[in-house]
Amino acid sequence: MVTQIAPLVIYHGTGCLDGFGSAYAAYCFFKKEQGVDAEYLAVAHGDVLNLEVGGRDIYIVDFSFKRDVLSGLCDKANKVVVLDHHESAQKELEGLDDLYSNLTVVFDMARSGAVITWEYFHQVPVPPLLANIQDRDLWQFRIPDSKHVNAALMSYPYEFELWDQFANCNDHLKTLIIEGRAINRFRDKMIETYKKKVIFGKIAGFTVPIVSCPNVITSELLSELAIGHPFAASYSDKGDKRGWSLRSTKEGENVASIAATFGGGGHPNAAGFGVSITGQTFEVLPE
Template identity: 30%
Template sequence: MHKQQVIIYPEYSADGLGSAWAAWEFFGDGAYYRPYRYNDPMPDFESGAEVFVLGCGISLGILFEAAINAERIVVIESQSHYEEKYLDQVSAQLVPHNLTFIIDSSRSACVMAWEFFNHAKTPLLLEMIQDHNQGRFSIETSSDVIAALNNRLPMDLMEFGGISLGELRSEGKALNEQTRRIAARLMKARHAVCLGDVVGMAINAPPAFANDLGLMLSMERGSFGMTYHFNGERNAWLCSLRSNGSVNVGLLAERFGGGGNERAAGFSVEGGASALSFLGYANLVRIDRSES
């Protein structure tokens, strides 16, 4: 009997879609593709399936439980805190034999997924996603390409595979110019914020401005920049952190149950729509407008 393959990837994420497409280039329609939203339950799969979890940030406990019914589970992760937790579990001999982790915080899940499934040169679009997600911006026009790609989400895997980089560059350039103009105006509402014992700058702003505003704020303060907004569907505050390299925001995000890499990370805070529920989160997040 043919084995079932299940691909689980982050929904509404360029990195997630790129990871799923890397698997699709290998399996095609022979696998099941399941989009996943952070903190949701593990998607269902048939007993004995091969399951590939690509950059979803699913907790170890859920993965251990899922491994009971799977032939094997392969987890590809770019969040550094997974490696520490995984190694702790390995030393305690608690990791199921059929659960494998591939973890590298210096790369994005889509690039690792491509290298895992395919024996070919990594496509430029995936390298651009990695360049943007890692906060490197070392590939010319990657910021424009990813801005346009994010603007087109959601899209199916066939559309992703046939996308034109030239069209994305042109479309993204216009989007980024507009974003930068709006970001400059939003900067007037910036304020100081303390995460744990590190003080940075923050702004209540839509997620589309996370990179531009986050970097502008981090450079102004010399530490980190944070954008945050309330998501009514998830009943949670979603916080994005950016750094110019002076602060490891991945470690900061881990303190609040999130994760990421040194330059780009995030976490969520569940609670009501009132700003007070966010500002009073276990006394861990403190905003001081007198410093702005």
């Protein structure tokens, strides 16, 4: 009897709804349709990974690695599939699938990672939950109340079984809208509070507004702060790493290109990167 090696699904973590939505789309295929227990791994730009990939099928969703890292995966894995929509990643990997017969790359800037992944694995329409996630992730807001659906969804654990309930019951979706209205009312107050904490500094030579703020208000806050500036930036620390988020208006700078210079990536108007802050001390002494 041949033992099947579990597929590995690598997805954009750090609390990203689109990233986990992509993982959920894969889960619906592997677990619910195929009865296969895949392995799911959340990652962020700057993570150093030591993966056992020999002979495995690897799916990288709403995320991508640098060209040399992905080449290394292709050398060892049975199959590698990249499903992404970030402009910087598309440029980084251009032509690589011509060099590896076991590599499939799908990029589409008009769809979010979750929708790309769903439509790759499934023949049935995209669940409304994932359509709502795409609506915010692409900053379109064409679906009424998608802002509230996303806000409420962020307040719940990122668990496949729970999301399955949200995705398959209209009453649950209505509940998210009601909950999201209250959450956004509070978030709007938070945004006004953090606007007062802004300082100006230089990133990649550009003088921009910078603020340290919770991830739950990053996109909305920076989108407002970026008006009239090349872009706006926020940061948050976790251990010895600092994560940076960049947002710009359509008239502003291409922040994907800027993030790429730091080893990160993203979209022209929304990107991020991570840096090490090793060497800083957390010991505070009185004068």
